Amino acid sequence: MTTSITDLPGNEYLLPGNRTCAGCGLAVAFRHILKALDGQAILTIPASCLTVLGGMYPVSSVNLPWLNCAFPSTAATATGVLAGLRALGKSHVPVVAIAGDGGTLDIGIQGLSGAAERNEDILYICYDNEAYMNTGTQRSGATPRGVRTATTPVLGKQQNKKDMLRIMEAHQVGYIATASPSYPGDLYDKVLKARDRKGLRYIHMHIPCPPGWSFPAADTIALGKLAVETGVFPLYEIDEGRFRFTGRSRGLAKSGQLKSLREYAGAQGRFKSLSDELLNDFEAGVRERWEQYRSRDLEGTESEEIPAGVY
DSSP states (O other), rough: OOOOOGSOOOOOBSSSSOOOOOHHHHHHHHHHHHHHHOOOOOOEEEESSHHHHHHHOOOSBBOOOEEEEEEGGGHHHHHHHHHHHHHTTTSSSOEEEEEEEEEITTHHHHHHHHHHHTTTTTTEEEEOOSSBGGGGGBBBTSSSOOOOTTBBBBBBSOOOOOHHHHHHTTTTSSSEEOOOOOOOHHHHHHHHHHHHHSOOEEEEOOOOHHHOOOOOOGHHHHHHHHHHHHHSSEEEETTTTTTEOHHHHHHHHHHHOOOHHHHHTTTTOOOOOOOOOHHHHHHHHHHHHHHHHHHHHTSSSSSOOOOOOOO
């Protein structure tokens, strides 16, 4: 059962006033992450959009302990904080590392891989807005193929999106989940569950970005829902190897009624350069992966076969 939005806690740890862009999906997601943590955590944050949200010392919009760190060292810094807390006899305080797709899939992957291999007792959350948005929308390993960015302005990116969830599953991480700010109850439940587990936990969030994706700021939540309803970003969790859809994706898996991917791509300026051929490949890849996930959900097994990401 997913927590209803009307049943979410009223406590607020994201204070009024911050420096995010209008319509930022990260601000919505971060607000509900902090509700699930209930003010009991130490955060490690690399240079990113989230640093902008937090603000510069001595001003902050976040009412939690927060440690800024170097771009590639989010997981390594979290590991160090954890060791310090243990030395002080305070191992009950959760350590939460939060980084963007660039700081996770690209620049920070070595520190995360090491922490996952050692099964460090940290919660790692990646907010994936599919490019380096904080520095001007350069392409990242998470940018879908064909998308135009500041560094792929004419033909769009020529490579497929890196499948980070598949990489984390290969590390045998005990708890893995996807989430979206458009479904705050589902996001809240997953952070709550991950908060109380031991070992490394990994949550991957899909974050719509109005300026980077070129869509109206008022459409952030609707676009996040479209990503889920087209199968581009399914909601699921892998708990000790067992896959299951959650929230809206669970209902879609039963009905089999995914929306057309063209509805999702057509709502964003960044996809305008995609040819019909690329768009068809994009949709075929999404549908193939969706069917693989459906099989895993139905079987409830620990299958390791996940198709390579195409979008």
